Amino acid sequence: xxxxxxxxxxxxxxxxxxxxGDEALLQRRTDTLGPAYRLFYEEPFHPVRGEGVWLYDEEGxxxxxxxxxxxxxxxxxxxxxxxxxxxASMLTTHTxxxxxxxxxxxxxxxxxxxxxxxxxxxxxxxxxxxxxxLRIARVKTGGTGVIVTENAYHGVTIALAAMSPSLxxxxxxxxxVFTIPAPTGQHGEQEGEIxxxxxxxxxxxxxxxxxxxxxxYVDTIFSSDGIFSHPKGFLKPAVDAFRAxxxxxxxxxxxxxxxxxxxxxxxxxxHGVVPDMVSMxxxxxxxxxxxxxVVRPDVVAEFGERTxxxxxxxGNTTAIATAQAVWDIIRDExxxxxxxxxxxxxxxxxxxxxxxxxxxxxxxxxxxxIGVQIAGDDPRGRTARLVNALxxxxxxxxxxxxxxxxxxxxxxLAFGADALDFFMSGLREAIKDI
Amino acid sequence: xxxxxxxxxxxxxxxxxxxxGDEALLQRRTDTLGPAYRLFYEEPFHPVRGEGVWLYDEEGxxxxxxxxxxxxxxxxxxxxxxxxxxxASMLTTHTxxxxxxxxxxxxxxxxxxxxxxxxxxxxxxxxxxxxxxLRIARVKTGGTGVIVTENAYHGVTIALAAMSPSLxxxxxxxxxVFTIPAPTGQHGEQEGEIxxxxxxxxxxxxxxxxxxxxxxYVDTIFSSDGIFSHPKGFLKPAVDAFRAxxxxxxxxxxxxxxxxxxxxxxxxxxHGVVPDMVSMxxxxxxxxxxxxxVVRPDVVAEFGERTxxxxxxxGNTTAIATAQAVWDIIRDExxxxxxxxxxxxxxxxxxxxxxxxxxxxxxxxxxxxIGVQIAGDDPRGRTARLVNALxxxxxxxxxxxxxxxxxxxxxxLAFGADALDFFMSGLREAIKDI
Numbered sequence: 028x029x030x031x032x033x034x035x036x037x038x039x040x041x042x043x044x045x046x047x048g049d050e051a052l053l054q055r056r057t058d059t060l061g062p063a064y065r066l067f068y069e070e071p072f073h074p075v076r077g078e079g080v081w082l083y084d085e086e087g088x089x090x091x092x093x094x095x096x097x098x099x100x101x102x103x104x105x106x107x108x109x110x111x112x113x114x115a116s117m118l119t120t121h122t123x124x125x126x127x128x129x130x131x132x133x134x135x136x137x138x139x140x141x142x143x144x145x146x147x148x149x150x151x152x153x154x155x156x157x158x159x160x161l162r163i164a165r166v167k168t169g170g171t172g173v174i175v176t177e178n179a180y181h182g183v184t185i186a187l188a189a190m191s192p193s194l195x196x197x198x199x200x201x202x203x204v205f206t207i208p209a210p211t212g213q214h215g216e217q218e219g220e221i222x223x224x225x226x227x228x229x230x231x232x233x234x235x236x237x238x239x240x241x242x243x244y245v246d247t248i249f250s251s252d253g254i255f256s257h258p259k260g261f262l263k264p265a266v267d268a269f270r271a272x273x274x275x276x277x278x279x280x281x282x283x284x285x286x287x288x289x290x291x292x293x294x295x296x297x298h299g300v301v302p303d304m305v306s307m308x309x310x311x312x313x314x315x316x317x318x319x320x321v322v323r324p325d326v327v328a329e330f331g332e333r334t335x336x337x338x339x340x341x342g343n344t345t346a347i348a349t350a351q352a353v354w355d356i357i358r359d360e361x362x363x364x365x366x367x368x369x370x371x372x373x374x375x376x377x378x379x380x381x382x383x384x385x386x387x388x389x390x391x392x393x394x395x396x397i398g399v400q401i402a403g404d405d406p407r408g409r410t411a412r413l414v415n416a417l418x419x420x421x422x423x424x425x426x427x428x429x430x431x432x433x434x435x436x437x438x439x440l441a442f443g444a445d446a447l448d449f450f451m452s453g454l455r456e457a458i459k460d461i
Numbered sequence: 462x463x464x465x466x467x468x469x470x471x472x473x474x475x476x477x478x479x480x481x482g483d484e485a486l487l488q489r490r491t492d493t494l495g496p497a498y499r500l501f502y503e504e505p506f507h508p509v510r511g512e513g514v515w516l517y518d519e520e521g522x523x524x525x526x527x528x529x530x531x532x533x534x535x536x537x538x539x540x541x542x543x544x545x546x547x548x549a550s551m552l553t554t555h556t557x558x559x560x561x562x563x564x565x566x567x568x569x570x571x572x573x574x575x576x577x578x579x580x581x582x583x584x585x586x587x588x589x590x591x592x593x594x595l596r597i598a599r600v601k602t603g604g605t606g607v608i609v610t611e612n613a614y615h616g617v618t619i620a621l622a623a624m625s626p627s628l629x630x631x632x633x634x635x636x637x638v639f640t641i642p643a644p645t646g647q648h649g650e651q652e653g654e655i656x657x658x659x660x661x662x663x664x665x666x667x668x669x670x671x672x673x674x675x676x677x678y679v680d681t682i683f684s685s686d687g688i689f690s691h692p693k694g695f696l697k698p699a700v701d702a703f704r705a706x707x708x709x710x711x712x713x714x715x716x717x718x719x720x721x722x723x724x725x726x727x728x729x730x731x732h733g734v735v736p737d738m739v740s741m742x743x744x745x746x747x748x749x750x751x752x753x754x755v756v757r758p759d760v761v762a763e764f765g766e767r768t769x770x771x772x773x774x775x776g777n778t779t780a781i782a783t784a785q786a787v788w789d790i791i792r793d794e795x796x797x798x799x800x801x802x803x804x805x806x807x808x809x810x811x812x813x814x815x816x817x818x819x820x821x822x823x824x825x826x827x828x829x830x831i832g833v834q835i836a837g838d839d840p841r842g843r844t845a846r847l848v849n850a851l852x853x854x855x856x857x858x859x860x861x862x863x864x865x866x867x868x869x870x871x872x873x874l875a876f877g878a879d880a881l882d883f884f885m886s887g888l889r890e891a892i893k894d895i
Contacts, residue, residue, distance in 0.1 A: 064556060064770065
């Protein structure tokens with residue numbers, strides 16, 4: 028396991044002294060899982076239990092989880108576990124038989140999308156959803172050209188790894204993939220026009236090479252590019268330009284979706300655009316592998332006529348029961364509003380802390396997806412020290428951005444005022460310690 | 462939803478009168494899931510509960526499940542549900558934190574593979590495992606050429622749909638994919654040499670086109686080609702030839718794996734070959750989305766050095782707890798031996814039935830994966846009638862093969878003597894009815 032510069036907050040073997048137990052476990056792990064697996068942190072974290080926004084290690088020490096968006100309604104939420112277990116003890120089967128719950132869920136869930144986004148296809152992972160979107164886009168447009176941002180991440184299949192520059196040079200782009208700079212957060216109301224110009228430039232290069240556009244993929248909060256959220260609406264000119272050239276817009280909501288941004292259920296809504304396809308995954312089953320692609324009927328019509336789509340586990344009865352429970356909890360516990368409120372308080376506290384020193388130079392984000400830009404001569408090193416110092420304060424986050432110099436704060440949505448206080452006092456101390 | 466000739470046993474809308482409830486559900490399903498979804502049977506099946514080898518419809522009518530390999534230890538096996546729920550109420554988290562259960566499971570599970578297959582990488586679906594195998598093969602070999610059989614199915618990602626001719630013309634091959642005929646079951650001890658010659662011919666075409674070989678993918682029981690199991694060992698000459706040209710052999714065990722063939726835990730072992738990579742999925746979690754790729758360390762070494770592999774849900778703590786429960790049950794309930802015994806009795810009964818008439822002309826398979834070749838002027842039509850007549854007898858199977866003329870019998874492994882009696886008397890009657 029060599030040092031992987033393309034991954035922020037990666038564990039580097041041999042640079043820390045672990046407990047004898049973890050050292051032995053790590054060796055067995057490398058022996059069985061092989062060389063492509065990575066761990067987080069200077070000293071890997073070894074949780075054994077989770078509840079709400081807390082993760083506990085073997086000694087019972089509690090860590091505040093300010094990173095894991097998958098457990099969106101809180102770790103081990105009893106309603107989710109119960110819904111999953113109840114359905115699994117009744118029937119787990121696939122979409123080639125008729126089922127009520129998949130149709131009930133589809134109707135309920137699709138109501139959160141604007142017209143004409145009225146079809147949903149179920150997969151197991153966000154990667155499968157993004158890969159399916161590209162298959163559909165190729166059929167619909169007859170093109171193959173894809174535009175993504177310079178440090179984008181869209182998944183791990185062959186096709187997606189080639190359009191996920193954040194994976195580093197080991198997963199090279201292919202000839203159909205063109206990149207544009209991510210926003211910088213420095214151009215205010217000009218962000219939209221700058222991004223449009225970048226898309227038009229990429230389209231021109233594509234045309235020169237005889238490649239027809241298929242899809243523009245955007246993570247609507249630019250999770251791996253460093254988290255860029257404002258001004259709201261800046262995506263629209265770029266999307267309009269790409270569509271004018273005949274391509275389709277895929278909103279990758281795997282990270283920003285499911286109320287994460289606090290303002291809207293889906294990140295694209297903040298930008299005033301209606302995508303051709305919307306992919307989603309991570310928080311959908313609170314950890315159960317369920318994901319989906321929402322698509323305009325006219326976009327998938329020819330694909331559906333030419334071929335079938337079957338995913339053995341995708342949309343199985345237990346996946347659906349679990350997703351329905353998560354969706355119900357998001358509504359019943361008012362998590363969209365709570366996320367907005369806690370997120371606003373969170374950023375206000377961070378702004379206040381930023382004024383106390385020269386460590387933080389920018390705070391971005393929406394709701395409970397927050398990027399904190401770290402200043403200084405060696406921002407990458409400082410960010411890494413801060414992430415690891417926070418872990419010593421029992422707070423879990425990670426880093427983002429091509430320079431690894433952005434604190435990535437993305438807690439379960441069940442993150443309240445107490446958690447925020449714990450976080451801020453830990454961060455204040457961690458800044459002093461580094 | 463047009464008629465899809467490439468899919469055997471597909472429901473064709475408008476050709477059957479459904480109950481008012483199912484008719485309404487079907488309309489809502491089409492409105493929400495869109496045009497790419499397909500159902501089985503002339504009249505779709507609508508199960509609401511499962512237990513062991515039985516599925517129950519809304520009226521409580523029991524159907525014998527002789528098709529669903531996913532629920533390998535039986536529908537809703539209480540030990541599986543309990544293990545999943547217990548872990549999900551304790552902690553569901555990912556592989557960037559240290560975990561005991563993934564390492565414990567990996568060691569336990571890898572013991573069923575011959576040397577040097579000693580690394581395992583976890584995904585959520587068989588598609589993800591096969592797609593990852595191709596990523597790794599491309600890095601290891603520097604080649605891109607793939608050989609598959611003429612009616613192969615290896616998955617639904619962009620890369621895999623292009624190498625899954627059984628999906629029909631709507632999912633066209635790409636220039637890196639070359640096909641060879643599947644075995645015919647008619648050449649006895651010559652099958653191996655015929656297949657070797659076909660691989661060598663495909664390699665020659667590949668070389669003419671300047672394409673370097675990457676991987677030969679074989680479903681080791683040829684599930685979608687029509688189920689070809691004998692003579693044992695016939696795969697070896699083809700694998701040897703492909704390797705001699707610098708390519709890697711990927712055993713697709715998504716269907717034949719996990720004791721299915723009765724003789725061995727993995728289908729490739731019956732053929733006396735040690736693959737470079739082995740993909741698996743469907744039965745691994747008895748319905749929970751968990752899958753894996755087992756790989757030789759030297760094959761994945763460069764890939765792991767160049768890039769990282771992270772799959773958000775792949776190998777999460779609950780996926781692993783569930784897979785461990787299934788693995789334990791396969792051992793504790795002696796399912797490998799039971800599968801061998803029931804499978805042998807099954808084929809003996811079928812042979813005896815075949816002698817009574819002229820409907821069945823060949824019986825193939827191993828353990829509880831059985832292919833029954835249907836004879837006559839219109840074998841596809843006769844097979845379809847038989848599959849639907851069996852459903853009226855409350856027995857669920859499907860059809861396979863490029864001609865859709867093979868009964869595909871692939872029940873949960875918990876299929877005992879009573880189930881076999883029920884199946885044989887139903888089949889005997891169904892043959893009379895059609």
